[in-house]
Amino acid sequence: MTYRLTSRWLAEYARRPLNLVLLLVVPVIFVTMSAGTLADFADILGGVADLGEVEAATAGWAAAVLAGVAGFFHVSTSRDADRRLAAAGAGAGRVVASRLVSTLALAALASAGALLALRVRTDLAGTPRVIGATLLFAVIYAGIGVTVGALVRSEMNGSLIVVFAWIFDVFFGPAMGGRAPFIRVFPLHFPTLVVTDVASGHAGRLGDLGLSLVWAGLTMSVAVISLTLTTRSHQHATRHKIPVLRRIGVALMAASRQLRRMPVMWVLIVGLPVAFISASIAVTPDDPTPVELVERGQRALQIVSMTDVHGAVMVPITVGFLASLAGLFVILDSAQADRRLSLTSYRTWEILTVRMAVITAASLLATAVAVAVTSFSFDAASWPIFIAANVLVALTYATIGVIVGPLFGRLGGLYLLLLLPFIDIGMAQNPMFDAAPPTWGRYLPAHGAVRVMMDGAFTPTFDETGALLLAVAWLMALAIGAVAVFRRVTVS
Numbered sequence: 001m002t003y004r005l006t007s008r009w010l011a012e013y014a015r016r017p018l019n020l021v022l023l024l025v026v027p028v029i030f031v032t033m034s035a036g037t038l039a040d041f042a043d044i045l046g047g048v049a050d051l052g053e054v055e056a057a058t059a060g061w062a063a064a065v066l067a068g069v070a071g072f073f074h075v076s077t078s079r080d081a082d083r084r085l086a087a088a089g090a091g092a093g094r095v096v097a098s099r100l101v102s103t104l105a106l107a108a109l110a111s112a113g114a115l116l117a118l119r120v121r122t123d124l125a126g127t128p129r130v131i132g133a134t135l136l137f138a139v140i141y142a143g144i145g146v147t148v149g150a151l152v153r154s155e156m157n158g159s160l161i162v163v164f165a166w167i168f169d170v171f172f173g174p175a176m177g178g179r180a181p182f183i184r185v186f187p188l189h190f191p192t193l194v195v196t197d198v199a200s201g202h203a204g205r206l207g208d209l210g211l212s213l214v215w216a217g218l219t220m221s222v223a224v225i226s227l228t229l230t231t232r233s234h235q236h237a238t239r240h241k242i243p244v245l246r247r248i249g250v251a252l253m254a255a256s257r258q259l260r261r262m263p264v265m266w267v268l269i270v271g272l273p274v275a276f277i278s279a280s281i282a283v284t285p286d287d288p289t290p291v292e293l294v295e296r297g298q299r300a301l302q303i304v305s306m307t308d309v310h311g312a313v314m315v316p317i318t319v320g321f322l323a324s325l326a327g328l329f330v331i332l333d334s335a336q337a338d339r340r341l342s343l344t345s346y347r348t349w350e351i352l353t354v355r356m357a358v359i360t361a362a363s364l365l366a367t368a369v370a371v372a373v374t375s376f377s378f379d380a381a382s383w384p385i386f387i388a389a390n391v392l393v394a395l396t397y398a399t400i401g402v403i404v405g406p407l408f409g410r411l412g413g414l415y416l417l418l419l420l421p422f423i424d425i426g427m428a429q430n431p432m433f434d435a436a437p438p439t440w441g442r443y444l445p446a447h448g449a450v451r452v453m454m455d456g457a458f459t460p461t462f463d464e465t466g467a468l469l470l471a472v473a474w475l476m477a478l479a480i481g482a483v484a485v486f487r488r489v490t491v492s
Contacts, residue, residue: 026415027062027110029423031117053196054175056124059114060137060195061170064188065418067107067138068162071145073411074103075227076155082231092231096224103146107138133195136212140187141166143219150226156329159414163325164272172279174198187215269322269362273370277314281377284310292436294455294463301435304458311378312386312457313430315370316393316450320421323363323394327401328413330359331486335406339490352486359402363394378457385456392449392471397421399478400445406489425450445474 075082082099086092111134118125125131145162152158169188170176175196183189184202191212193200200208289306292299334355367390380386400420404413427433428441429450441447448470455464 025113026419027059027066027114028117029419030062031058031114031121053124053198055122056118056130057175057192057195059111059118059125059130060134060188060191061166062114062117063107063111063134063138064141064169065163065166066110066415067103068141068145068166069159069411069414069418070106070110071103071142071223072149072158072162073155074106075099075146075149076152076158077410079150079153079230086231092228095231096227099227100146100220100223103142104139107142108135111135111138129197130195133191133212136191136194136216137188139216140191140212140219143216143221143223144187146223147219147226150223150230154333155410156325156333159329159410160325163414163418167272167276171276172283174200176283187219190215269326269366270369272322273315273318273366273373276318277311277370277373278376280314281307281311281374289432290435291431291454291458293458295459296461297463302458306432308378308457309431311374312380312453313425313432313450315367315374315390316429316446316453317421317425318370319363319367319390319394320397320425320446321417322366323359323398324401324404324417324421325414326362326366327359327398328405328410328417329401330355330362331402331405332410332413335489351490352483355486356402359398360395363398364391367391367394380457381460382456382462385462386453387456389449389453389456389471392452392475393425393446396445396449396471396475396478399475399482402482403478403485406485421446445478448472448474 078099082095086095115125115131115134118130141162144165148158148161152161165187169186172183173186173189173192174183175192184200190200190203190208193208194212203211206214284307286305286307288303289309290301291304291309293302295302367387371387371390401413401417404416407413408416424441424444424446428444429437429446431454437447437451448464448467451467452464452471455462455467
């Protein structure tokens with residue numbers, strides 16, 4: 001019975017081939033494109049391992065986030081069906097076992113893709129230490145994903161919990177120079193030390209590998225308990241109250257009620273910039289670094305503080321990611337209601353206006369918090385230009401989220417939005433890695449807006465008119481695409 005159920009769950013997952021493709025492709029792209037960059041970044045921040053070992057850790061990081069997200073959606077999207085199946089005679093134990101086995105199979109698939117990509121970069125990919133540690137990364141976060149999927153009803157809230165736990169786990173872990181005692185309780189702390197071949201000195205008798213195995217056993221045990229309890233229990237399904245100016249006002253009130261059921265999104269929109277930007281600035285050394293800037297029509301390299309550069313660039317990185325997730329989940333969580341509204345007197349543009357108002361509010365809030373946080377340690381040369389550029393980044397990626405959601409679904413969309421802002425803003429447009437963006441980076445959505453942001457951050461006059469026009473052109477083109485996708489979804 002367990003084997004048959006496991007096969008059924010995997011076949012169900014494979015009905016959307018894109019999910020399987022992304023499960024393999026995303027870690028390949030992540031490791032191939034980011035391994036060297038993350039290794040350099042770790043070196044800048046004073047990481048404890050050499051560059052090759054940090055590159056090896058990227059395979060485990062990619063496998064961890066994909067396994068966590070896959071585990072979450074694998075459980076959350078089938079919660080009610082699993083309860084009915086268990087009540088019909090399959091039993092909670094068999095249902096839970098089959099879900100966990102199929103989740104571990106997906107984690108193994110993500111690990112394989114990450115290790116294959118790492119093999120292109122370094123021979124370390126074939127060593128037992130790296131293979132075993134990468135699988136441990138995936139198992140730990142698969143357990144976390146299943147636990148969150150069992151306990152958190154909202155798909156948006158739950159997936160954000162998994163993703164942001166991973167962000168803090170990776171970017172404030174030992175490979176990135178994190179040495180504070182509290183990071184020792186992060187799930188990936190000891191596995192990261194294992195894969196980078198660095199002894200912690202605080203692992204006790206079990207050692208770093210022993211504590212990594214304990215974490216894997218602990219997260220999977222909690223997953224078993226959580227999934228068993230929620231599969232046996234019955235919870236009432238959440239009812240969606242579905243409710244030219246009055247209709248939009250009524251729809252906005254209904255949307256606000258929906259958003260009150262997403263407390264994690266609002267907590268993270270406020271809390272993530274505070275924690276992530278503050279910590280990033282705090283760990284960045286105050287060393288000089290070259291940045292390409294335009295002043296009075298002359299493009300040249302200027303030397304500025306690395307702390308200031310990191311403080312400036314963390315704002316678009318943070319708001320771009322948060323805004324894209326807001327666009328993704330607000331559109332998907334309201335999709336059924338929007339289809340019903342389209343059958344009434346509501347026009348498509350009215351429905352989209354309401355949704356975009358909500359998404360824009362979330363994006364502007366994230367931008368305001370991020371700018372406020374960075375202002376405590378960074379003083380932009382021109383705050384109006386700096387703020388306007390970050391609003392452009394937020395709106396651009398919010399619109400991308402609106403497009404990606406209906407086309408790729410929750411799981412596929414989340415995979416893509418974990419990757420695109422990181423590659424675009426975090427790597428290609430990030431002056432901490434290159435004084436000027438690489439040639440391929442000029443074709444990405446945030447290029448123009450980030451160039452305007454850098455101009456406002458470090459020069460008193462505005463000289464990036466071309467970049468501003470490019471950013472506006474990207475936003476307008478994406479907006480047209482969002483309208484087309486939304487219209488297709490609501491009338492189908």
